Amino acid sequence: MKTRITGILLLNIAGLALFFSWFLPANHGFWYSLDSGIFHFFNQGLAESRAYVWFLAVTNNRAFDGCSLLTMGSLMLHFWLKEQPQGRRRIIIIGLVMLLAAVIVNQLAQHLMPVKRASPSLFFPDVYRVSDLLHISTKDASKDSFPGDHGMMLLIFATFMWRYFGLKAFAIALLIVVVFAFPRVMIGAHWFTDIAIGSLTAVLIGMPWILLTPLSDKTIALFDRHLPQAFNKK
Template sequence: MKNRLPLILLLNIAGLALFLSWYLPINHGFWFPMDASIFHFFNYGLIESRAYVWFLAITNNRAFDGCSLVAMGSLMLSFWIKEQAQGRRRIMIIGIVMLLAAVIVNQLAQHLMPVKHASPSLFFPDAYRVSDLLNISTKDASKDSFPGDHGMMLLIFATFMWRYFGHKAFAVALIIFVVFAFPRVMIGAHWFTDIAVGSLTAVLIGMPWILLTSLSDKTIALFDRYLPTSQNKV
């Protein structure tokens, strides 16, 4: 813990600096032109291609969120099938602790970050909405989009992959993050900074205290001790 404390504090400072670089300047400084440009770049495409509209509608449907769970589960499964009974049990417990950490960090971020704003699809009066162009259920707007909770959950998954399964798993998890988080930005349900600032800030401040201390390891050990085990009866 003592050896990692400088790194933890450095990551916390980086997260705080990232947030303040967006929060303190009037109209969010250089971040707002970037946000607006990214939104309009993707939004104008809605009137140019029907296939693009369908693509965004499908990738922001709640069923597609289930695909992200399948992708994350498949990555963990690739490690689970290589293990014996005890190793498989540990991977399942890591998954439980990861979910617990994700809920706690997400709730703290939602309540402690002094920000509430609507998504760009609601902010810009000239914005095109996928839900207006297609009769299909899709998430293309939010009255409170900061921080991006979906992106935050995916980033937390990536940090657990790095901590317990290595750099290759972390790289795959980052690909999963991009594939499943950025369609929210493309459709206008989130600003780019909802994820690049909001989600990342929460992860940089919250996750080091979980993964770079003994907290996650001790929680896994605690669950391993008290959760029931399946025993084969003779």
């Protein structure tokens, strides 16, 4: 792929505009009202339904994160099964490059974004927490929730699906983002803007330089030259 500098800059500008629309206003402007409203809407339900408490506990358990990996893997497996050995090898390498990109973008975002804030379950007083209502392992709080790293990883997966597998795969990947990222918001482990601002900003700024330039293709080619040829076996 040739470098699409216009597209890269437009996406970067969109990411910066999104971030500063949240970062610059006092108390984050209208974003705070949206964040607060979403959190309290879902939090009040914890007092009304035991089944709802269990639902949030299960969908925010670490094992459920494994389900997100299985779902993403299944989508890639769908394409892998259609390929010949060389194509299967390339899909495996795309997955490795995607993981590398996710680690780099996530680490840069965590260190470069000038924000540190606790999750809404710790910020607001006198709220319900799933861990107080059920004594099982679940993620319902974070001392530093911005940007949402889980949502960021899912969004990065979606961008790779768009780049290498097409719009239909991208649409399915976006559905995966919603299914597996939003429970963190519902339980109060993340603000809505941890994902909608933090994660999305990082992806809009970082991923175009990887996917809209030859960088990802060259990295895939590099891995292809140096990884064991055993990947070519059926």
